[in-house]
Amino acid sequence: MSEDVIKTDAVIIGAGPVGLFAVFELGLVDVKAHVIDILDRPGGQCAELYPEKPIYDVPALAVVTGQELTDRLMEQIKPFGAEFHFSQRVESLERTGDGFRLTTDADTVFECKVVVIAAGGGSFTPKRPPLPGIEQYEGTSVFYSVRKMDAFKDKDVLIVGGGDSALDWTLNLQPVAKSLTLVHRRQEFRAAPASVQKMLELVDSGNIAFKLGQVTELHGDDGQLTGVTVKSPDGSTFEQPTEVMLPFFGLTMKLGPVANWGLNLEENLVPVDTEKFETSEKGIFAIGDINSYPGKLKLILSGFHEAALMAQQAHHYVHPDKKLVFQYTTSSSSLQKKLGVK
Amino acid sequence: MARITFIQPDGTENTVEAEPGMTVMEAAVKNSVRGIAAECGGACACATCHVYVEEKWREATGQPEQMEEDMLDFAFDIRPESRLSCQIKVTEALDGLTVRIPEKQF
Numbered sequence A: 001m002s003e004d005v006i007k008t009d010a011v012i013i014g015a016g017p018v019g020l021f022a023v024f025e026l027g028l029v030d031v032k033a034h035v036i037d038i039l040d041r042p043g044g045q046c047a048e049l050y051p052e053k054p055i056y057d058v059p060a061l062a063v064v065t066g067q068e069l070t071d072r073l074m075e076q077i078k079p080f081g082a083e084f085h086f087s088q089r090v091e092s093l094e095r096t097g098d099g100f101r102l103t104t105d106a107d108t109v110f111e112c113k114v115v116v117i118a119a120g121g122g123s124f125t126p127k128r129p130p131l132p133g134i135e136q137y138e139g140t141s142v143f144y145s146v147r148k149m150d151a152f153k154d155k156d157v158l159i160v161g162g163g164d165s166a167l168d169w170t171l172n173l174q175p176v177a178k179s180l181t182l183v184h185r186r187q188e189f190r191a192a193p194a195s196v197q198k199m200l201e202l203v204d205s206g207n208i209a210f211k212l213g214q215v216t217e218l219h220g221d222d223g224q225l226t227g228v229t230v231k232s233p234d235g236s237t238f239e240q241p242t243e244v245m246l247p248f249f250g251l252t253m254k255l256g257p258v259a260n261w262g263l264n265l266e267e268n269l270v271p272v273d274t275e276k277f278e279t280s281e282k283g284i285f286a287i288g289d290i291n292s293y294p295g296k297l298k299l300i301l302s303g304f305h306e307a308a309l310m311a312q313q314a315h316h317y318v319h320p321d322k323k324l325v326f327q328y329t330t331s332s333s334s335l336q337k338k339l340g341v342k
Numbered sequence B: 001m002a003r004i005t006f007i008q009p010d011g012t013e014n015t016v017e018a019e020p021g022m023t024v025m026e027a028a029v030k031n032s033v034r035g036i037a038a039e040c041g042g043a044c045a046c047a048t049c050h051v052y053v054e055e056k057w058r059e060a061t062g063q064p065e066q067m068e069e070d071m072l073d074f075a076f077d078i079r080p081e082s083r084l085s086c087q088i089k090v091t092e093a094l095d096g097l098t099v100r101i102p103e104k105q106f
Helices: A017-028 A066-080 A164-173 A193-204 A256-260 A300-318 A333-338 B024-030 B055-061 B066-072
Strands: A005-007 A010-013 A033-036 A083-085 A090-095 A100-104 A109-112 A114-117 A123-126 A156-160 A179-184 A209-212 A214-221 A224-231 A237-241 A244-247 A251-254 A284-286 B002-007 B013-018 B050-053 B082-084 B098-100
Touching (some): A010 A017, A010 A109, A017 A300, A100 A114, A156 A164, A164 A244, B013 B024, B066 B082
Parallel strands (some): A114 A284, A179 A209
Antiparallel strands (some): A090 A100, A100 A109, A123 A251, A214 A224, B050 B082
16 A cells, blocks of 8 residues: 555545536635546546536536536636546545545545545446346456456457447457457447457457357356357357456446445435535535435536535634635635636 | 336336427436436436337337447347437327336446
8 A cells, every 4th residue: 555645635536517616616715625536537427428418507608518517617626736536436434533534446545634525426337237147257257447457368358348448458458368359239339440440450360359249148157257158139149258258338327435434325325414515424525416405406506506615614624723704706816816816 | 298108127017108309218217217227317328228119119219320329339138129218209109109128227
């Protein structure tokens, strides 16, 4: 484990629009934040699910795409210099003497005074194909991501899917694996055309095999896969021997480790009060789609409001000896100084 | 108004009323029909509202456009009658439509 502990005022879990705006509201009241997200970029659902889709209910923006909204928020929060930690998931959250200690799955450790959970629908995790018994192979023969390519050295590898992840790993693992077979349900691929072209060249040169179909059964023992049954588009089936399977079917949202942090939960949501948006644990806030309270609406604009009120209370925890005077960015010179207005 | 029937994998049926203009997914979610996760809320971005359209309705519901066909790559147990219900717009002509819900969305 890394010995370098990152010390900060606030840790925001989730870099979706609400997590991003929390940086702004916390920044205005002198609370410095670090932001952690499982995705490799900011935007959360807006980036992952609908970057190109229009959103019509963000005040003052008649129409804005998920990506534009993300870009605009990143611009707006720039003055506060929040640090981002992408492709990481917070695994543990513990109370320390006067604050919290968080550890991510990349062993990054944070110590902070307040925690803001802005995790939306939960963390994006790879979809698990609904194949009977797949659990017993996970981590030994079935993998949803590649942490170390060496793990696949000299193995018979089967990759399933037709998106960018499937194609990228086909290209990357081909030189490492003993054999590589790509299985996809159709001749067309949603992946980048250049990757598809390269993959087809590898098929032509006999370096990989491509088979049309869908995996319907897994075969093996004690977590060790020996092969799978593939159903072809014409309905016939065949056996494909393999030691390893990498299915790439996109992401789904799961609450994940939040469930283990000792917070009260109701139907996978975190109940909060509507004055401070604080959870059952003092100093831990929940804003945006992940919280619940009477009348809750899962709207981006509601999350923004929640961020503003949360920040007031967060300020009290981080600066207990300072009195907070409510100010407007339009007229306050001190707020404008923080925003870098000249 | 169009009546739409959802058949669960265990055979139970829910028939709901849908306004023309809404999607089959919305009709399911509005009526709390099990098995339509619709995680992305209808953006054709998650493939968790997968349904099988009954044979006799396939012409009326039409074929998936390319975006939907691409997204079906992220669903499981794809069949020729597979559709994403967020991409089927309800019309009066779909009154009586029957769709089957897959065993699991993921």
